[in-house]
Amino acid sequence: MFKSGNCTECTTCGSCQQTPNVDTPTLFCMNCQPSDAPCLMACSENAIEVLGGAITINIKKCTRCRDCVDACTLDIIKI
Ligand code: SF4
Numbered sequence: 474m475f476k477s478g479n480c481t482e483c484t485t486c487g488s489c490q491q492t493p494n495v496d497t498p499t500l501f502c503m504n505c506q507p508s509d510a511p512c513l514m515a516c517s518e519n520a521i522e523v524l525g526g527a528i529t530i531n532i533k534k535c536t537r538c539r540d541c542v543d544a545c546t547l548d549i550i551k552i
């Protein structure tokens with residue numbers, strides 16, 4: 474069972490949707506199918522990528538425009 478107080482935000486469990494960090498936008502979300510994920514489709518920089526079936530943000534490409542934040546109806550992405 475997930476206990477938030479014990480979470481080290483390692484993301485290896487695959488359940489973690491977001492690892493907040495003020496400097497580095499990180500994301501590991503499996504809520505949407507990669508083929509129709511609103512965040513992925515909203516990113517004009519192609520910075521949102523699929524890694525092991527999860528949606529992730531490539532921070533080297535991300536310009537922090539926040540279009541993906543607006544596109545996600547579940548308010549998962551924090552940038
Ligand atoms: S903030 Fe902008 S550039 Fe970065 S992942 Fe989201 S949509 Fe793409």
Ligand code: SF4
Binds near residue numbers: 502511546
């Ligand atoms: S749109 Fe939101 S819920 Fe869907 S994959 Fe992207 S971050 Fe996850």
